[in-house]
Amino acid sequence: MKGIRVLTSDWWRSAAIYQVYVRSFADGNGDGTGDLAGVRARLPYLADLGVDALWFNPWYPSPMIDGGYDVADYRDIHPAFGTLADAEKLIAEALDRGIRTIVDIVPNHISGAHPWFRAALAAGPGSAERELFHFRPGLGEHGERPPNAWRSQFGGSAWTRTTGPDGTPGEWYLHLFAPEQPDLNWAHPRVRAEHEEVLRFWLDRGVAGVRIDSAALPAKAPDLPDFTEGRDPHPYVDRDELHDIYRSWRRVADSYDGERALIGEIWLPDTERFARYLRPDELHTAFNFDFLACPWDAAGLRASIEATLAAHAPVGAPATWLLSNHDVTRTVTRYGRADSSFDFAAKAHGIPTDRALGTRRARAAALLTLALPGPVYIYQGEELGLPEVEDIPTDRLQDPMYFRSGGTDPGRDGCRVPMPWSGHEPPYGFGTSGDPWLPQPGDWAELTAEAQAADPASMLALYRAALRLRRTEPGLGDGxxxxxxxxxxxxxxxxxxxxxxxxxxxxxxxxxxxxxxxxxxxxxxxxxxxxxxxxxxxxxxxxxx
The missing domain is CATH 2.60.40.1180 (Golgi alpha-mannosidase II)
Incomplete structure (x- = not known):
């Protein structure tokens, strides 16, 4: 496209990347939902903070069953967030301030509202449309049992049975997440070709990188066997077929001027397997979740740092560092608990936390993280020291993890509460609506960006100073x-x-x-x-x- 500045240098090796959860960042039109107009209005704040890039969670049209990770159209913007023209303006305006843009791609699944899946349901068993997904007949005399015993990441079976036009039960389809997120069949060439075209679509619009959601999951064993502990290879995690897929993505990225980075969300305990994704012809970087999940313990943190650096060294890739994101209990709350580690399986309601202690530790952790070699990710609100919101009324919760668990898992809404910008009561300058999509606590007045900008001892002041030094100190960043x-x-x-x-x-x-x-x-x-x-x-x- 005309007017796009050519991106140069391996910026991704040292960048400070700010994660924008659009729905909760800033509301530009007053409807209670964050949008791209709100982000554009806050670009001066982000430039003053000192970040090098913005990573946007999915901003595409979506029924929002899973916060936008159920994508219905990869070539447009969710109407609640704005338009494709708004996204193009945002990418260009951010770049004018020296801030690059990273978009989120979800290759494992799409929304049940996507035209491909609607066509597959309409076409019926044995159709070419169903070959793009994993449809199977059920087990049992009448096909009443799922094809295998795989479990959804959100709880319950990973299979849902279809219903025919006449109301009779039909085939089952696979969804490793919510039923509204059918898994794609990555053995089909049309699936691969479509995603490469989606990459080109956004790279053509000037994005500097792509974050790949659940990057270790898309490939499945052809016969979809039951999973048994210790089975090798796993039927749907870290399959060898993935590497050829990401090599093709790398060829697409490398065909563009400047450095366009591929960033994987990869949760793997085997560091050698993890490093394979970072070979020179595959992904540029991958998220380091071992460090994020580590408790507040010197020996544990050191061991995590050493293991991370050792895993990355053979492939010459930089390690990445982060303390939180849109899926994780906020750092201030987590570090104030007796058990300060993070584990999805151990999330629960009502764990006591010392907010003052958690804030003190979060400030120290910020300096630790920002001084380590490689890129660093900052989740929106982390620079304000926002705590987890653990008392959201149940009728306002939206995360499928809460509903699929029957309420035993608190879900992730508590770290997605809208940002407080100014003022003394909700919505704290988030927008003109007094009722954001998730309610804000009544005691956040001292945590607003406006209040902290006037306080040299605030968390915001600490982050601004640290990011400024990180840019000027020759030893910081990669190295x-x-x-x-x-x-x-x-x-x-x-x-x-x-x-x-x-x-x-x-x-x-x-x-x-x-x-x-x-x-x-x-x-x-x-x-x-x-x-x-x-x-x-x-x-x-x-x-x-």
Whole structure:
């Protein structure tokens, strides 16, 4: 397209990437739902924050059964968010401020409202339309049982039975997520060709990268066998066929001027298998969930950092770092709990949390994360220290994880509550409507961006200062790191340029290494000592460096 600035350099190796959950970021038209007009109006805020790129969760037309991850049309924008022209303006206006755009692609499944699936239901068994999905007859005398015992990621069976035009039960179809999200058959060439065209559609509009949702799931074993623990290979996770798919995507990305990055959402415990996705002809980076899930423990964090760096080294890919996202309990809440780790299987209601402690630790974790080598992701509101909202009325909840679990899983709505921008009561400048799509707490006045911008000790001020230093310090971003031998409960490392980061996870103040200058601290130092749950960036003296 005309007017698009050519993107240069391997920006993705060091970028600070801000995740925008459009529905909850800023409401430009006053209907209670965030939109692209709201994002465009807040571009000055994002530029002042100091981020290099924006990652947008799916902004496509969707019934919103799963927050937009049930996509009905990949070549348009959800009407509640705006228009395709609005997206093109946003991409261009952000780039004018030096901020790139990353869009979310969901290859494993589409919406049940997508024309492909509607055609498959109408066409019936044995049709070419059904070959794009995984339709199967059921087991049992009358086909009354699912074709296999696979379970949905959202709870319950991964199969739903169709109903024929005459009302009689028919074939079953596979959905690893909600029934409204039928899985695509990636063994079919039309599925592959369609996704490559979707990539080109958005790359033509100037996006600098694509985040690939559930990137380890699209390929399935042809016979869809039952899963048994320890089965190798897994029938639908981390199949070898995926690598050829992503090599073809890489060829598409590499055919464009500048660096267009492919970023995988890959949850895999096997680090060697994980690294295969990051070989030079496949994905550029992948999310590092081991670090995110790690509890507030010096030995555990160090082990996670070392394992992550070791996994990435053989393929020359940079590690990525993040503390939260739209699926995860917010950091301030998580770090204030007795068990500060994160596990989807262990999510529950009403776990006690110390918000002051969680905030102190979240500030320290921000400096730790922003000092590690490679790109870093910041989930909207993380820079404001927003806590998880755990008292949303049940009649306002929308996450299928809550409903599919029968209410035993609290779901993910608590980390998706709309952003507070200004004012003393809801909607805190989110929009002109007093009733956003999810309700905001009544005690967020001190957490608004406006209130924090005026407070040099705020979380927002800390993030702005850290991101500013991250851009100017030659040793930060991608590059070497040296982890130091320290006392138990202390995590410390150096980067180039005599830069040092020290994090105190003990219960007592600790002495700092020899240094010429304190660059930034997550909390006040006490008589030259580093207090518990505090991190500091230092300019080290020659001996300490």
């Amino acid at each position: 070497p790191i040296r982890l130091l031998d320290t006392a138990e409960g202390v995590l410390a490392f150096t980067r180039e340029g005599a830069f040092g980061c020290v994090l105190n996870l003990t219960g007592q103040p600790v002495a700092l290494p020899g240094h010429r200058e304190v660059l930034l601290a997550s909390g006040p130092l006490r008589d030259g000592l580093l207090p518990p749950d505090t991190a500091v960036w230092l300019r080290l003296d020659g001996e300490a460096a």
